[in-house]
Amino acid sequence: MKLYKSVSAFFISVxxxxxxxxxxxxxxxxxxxxxxxxxxxxxxxxxxQAENGSxxxxxxxxxxxxxxxxxxxxxxxxxxxxFITKSIKFILSQVKPNGAISESIQNVSYNTAVAITALxxxxxxxxxxxxxxxxxxxxxxxxxxxxxxxxxxQYYGGIGYGGDERPDMxxxxxxxxxxxxxxxxxxxxxxxxALKFISRSQNNSETNDQxxxxxxxxxxxxxxxxxxxxxxxxxxMTHAGLVxxxxxxxxxxxxxxxxxxxxxxxxxxxxxxxGALKDQGLxxxxxxxxxxxxxxxxxxxxxxxxxVHNWRNDLxxxxxxxxxxxxxxxxxxxxxxxxxxxxxxxWSIIGLNYATNESP
Amino acid sequence: MTNPAPSARNQVLAFLLAWFLIVLAGFxxxxxxxxxxxxxxxxxxxxxxxxxxxxxxxxxxxxxxLQPSRIQALFWSFMLALAYLTIAIYVDDNSVFTATALNAxxxxxxLSLFLHGVVISLxxxxxxKGMLPLCGIWIFVLLFTLxxxxxxxxxxxxVTPARLNIMLWSSPLxxxxxxxxxxxxxxxxxxxxxxxxxLRYDYPDARYYSIGLLIVSLITLVNxxxxxxx
Numbered sequence: 001m002k003l004y005k006s007v008s009a010f011f012i013s014v015x016x017x018x019x020x021x022x023x024x025x026x027x028x029x030x031x032x033x034x035x036x037x038x039x040x041x042x043x044x045x046x047x048x049q050a051e052n053g054s055x056x057x058x059x060x061x062x063x064x065x066x067x068x069x070x071x072x073x074x075x076x077x078x079x080x081x082x083f084i085t086k087s088i089k090f091i092l093s094q095v096k097p098n099g100a101i102s103e104s105i106q107n108v109s110y111n112t113a114v115a116i117t118a119l120x121x122x123x124x125x126x127x128x129x130x131x132x133x134x135x136x137x138x139x140x141x142x143x144x145x146x147x148x149x150x151x152x153x154q155y156y157g158g159i160g161y162g163g164d165e166r167p168d169m170x171x172x173x174x175x176x177x178x179x180x181x182x183x184x185x186x187x188x189x190x191x192x193x194a195l196k197f198i199s200r201s202q203n204n205s206e207t208n209d210q211x212x213x214x215x216x217x218x219x220x221x222x223x224x225x226x227x228x229x230x231x232x233x234x235x236x237m238t239h240a241g242l243v244x245x246x247x248x249x250x251x252x253x254x255x256x257x258x259x260x261x262x263x264x265x266x267x268x269x270x271x272x273x274x275g276a277l278k279d280q281g282l283x284x285x286x287x288x289x290x291x292x293x294x295x296x297x298x299x300x301x302x303x304x305x306x307x308v309h310n311w312r313n314d315l316x317x318x319x320x321x322x323x324x325x326x327x328x329x330x331x332x333x334x335x336x337x338x339x340x341x342x343x344x345x346x347w348s349i350i351g352l353n354y355a356t357n358e359s360p
Numbered sequence: 361m362t363n364p365a366p367s368a369r370n371q372v373l374a375f376l377l378a379w380f381l382i383v384l385a386g387f388x389x390x391x392x393x394x395x396x397x398x399x400x401x402x403x404x405x406x407x408x409x410x411x412x413x414x415x416x417x418x419x420x421x422x423x424x425x426l427q428p429s430r431i432q433a434l435f436w437s438f439m440l441a442l443a444y445l446t447i448a449i450y451v452d453d454n455s456v457f458t459a460t461a462l463n464a465x466x467x468x469x470x471l472s473l474f475l476h477g478v479v480i481s482l483x484x485x486x487x488x489k490g491m492l493p494l495c496g497i498w499i500f501v502l503l504f505t506l507x508x509x510x511x512x513x514x515x516x517x518x519v520t521p522a523r524l525n526i527m528l529w530s531s532p533l534x535x536x537x538x539x540x541x542x543x544x545x546x547x548x549x550x551x552x553x554x555x556x557x558x559l560r561y562d563y564p565d566a567r568y569y570s571i572g573l574l575i576v577s578l579i580t581l582v583n584x585x586x587x588x589x590x
Contacts, residue, residue, distance in 0.1 A: 104563065105537070105538065105541050105542070105543050105563060106543050106546070106561075108543075147401075161543060161546045165404075166546070166547060166548040166551065227558075280558075335515075335555075335558040335559070336558050337558075337560050340560070
């Protein structure tokens with residue numbers, strides 16, 4: 001009996017010490033460092049805000065930077081200074097009569113989605129009408145019967161850039177995130193329509209009726225096309241796909257969710273964007289990774305080799321290791337706008353905000 | 361250019377026939393370019409018809425065979441705009457004349473005026489005036505397709521957003537995109553086959569571009585030192 005107690009005590013102490021290093025809770029020291037890195041990153045953004053209140057003269061980048069401030073551990077508010085109020089003013093100055101919020105005809109859907117997500121994060125009811133009109137705009141560009149797309153069309157339920165009618169998973173995920181964050185009713189038909197498109201972008205022949213669909217569970221950019229060759233799955237889009245499925249109301253037992261999570265486990269890494277061409281879309285991947293892992297709600301993930309990872313520790317550790325001396329983040333591979341320090345810094349801070357927020 | 365001048369009646373008939381052919385092509389040609397990916401958006405449809413009207417409007421311009429004049433160029437540009445207006449009203453399902461269609465109409469008028477102005481200007485510098493319409497076609501095609509044939513170098517040679525913008529703004533296609541509020545570079549084919557979707561670029565300000573086209577066209581058309589002998 002004595003031996004049994006000694007052995008039990010040994011295993012309990014091992015379990016406790018293991019938990020302190022790689023257990024479900026985030027390493028507190030790393031969390032402190034993450035908060036410091038966020039402060040430095042926000043400092044960088046404050047220094048690089050344009051006179052008109054924007055970052056990079058873009059509604060999208062401005063919305064992301066604003067969100068980075070509002071959702072940080074500092075929980076900035078409008079009364080904290082012009083770096084908040086001026087950016088809101090810039091966003092509001094770009095509101096269009098049709099509800100879109102964009103400084104150009106490009107990325108209208110992205111910009112609108114990011115803008116209303118940021119405005120919602122202010123918790124200021126004064127922006128309710130702008131947010132409501134933005135929701136209507138986003139829902140209005142979803143492809144459905146009103147635009148001659150029948151439910152059996154591969155693009156049905158998809159949301160694109162807003163300038164044409166080609167939908168893709170990247171716009172879809174940002175749009176759905178905005179609709180979720182701005183509390184669109186879960187019974188709104190927009191979600192079920194969106195699920196059709198999301199399902200048709202997944203390499204999962206069990207749930208995807210498209211002939212090209214493979215079976216690894218990952219996501220392509222859009223039905224039948226991946227920028228990384230053929231219809232190959234890759235990390236950024238698979239995390240975007242997973243979080244989109246969860247936003248649309250699916251639970252963890254749904255075969256689409258389990259398939260996507262399985263791909264993420266098998267391809268778990270923070271060294272690169274798995275499945276993508278070298279370092280392309282790396283920070284998009286980190287950002288989507290943080291959101292999807294947070295939404296999935298598991299503190300640990302077991303990779304394809306059976307190794308258990310605390311994703312929060314891994315993500316924070318990685319982002320801390322690549323923060324530049326000037327306090328920003330940037331990708332040397334500039335494709336997909338990742339040469340824009342304002343954008344990449346905002347994405348990284350948002351990722352860190354998700355990682356250090358342990359109460360979903 | 362040296363043909364004997366036909367009668368006024370024949371000139372009118374030639375203009376009307378060409379105009380009618382352009383209207384017909386504007387109506388029917390897009391329906392032959394079926395997009396297998398799905399229904400074509402109204403803006404994409406209008407863009408395609410705009411290009412058809414401008415292209416055919418230049419190629420079928422009766423003034424090349426008759427006795428061209430600045431007044432004819434102005435008149436022809438107006439007729440092309442009218443042709444497009446007719447087509448756009450037909451294309452719009454709800455028969456509601458939209459701001460997009462109006463912008464496209466203005467764009468057609470200005471681009472046509474500009475193209476004719478360029479040819480008239482070149483005629484002052486060239487002794488081979490018969491070649492000028494052909495030169496105009498080449499300029500037209502090269503500029504319109506600029507984003508296509510420059511695409512392989514945009515990520516290596518044209519690395520800054522400013523240079524990329526200058527290149528894109530040199531193409532009338534970008535002007536049309538701005539006027540039609542249509543980001544054609546993110547249309548499916550362009551997105552999948554060209555690198556622009558991954559880069560940051562802006563379209564020109566449609567108002568300033570329009571004013572610029574108008575000023576240049578008026579200078580080339582009004583200046584009596586240009587276009588002598590055309």
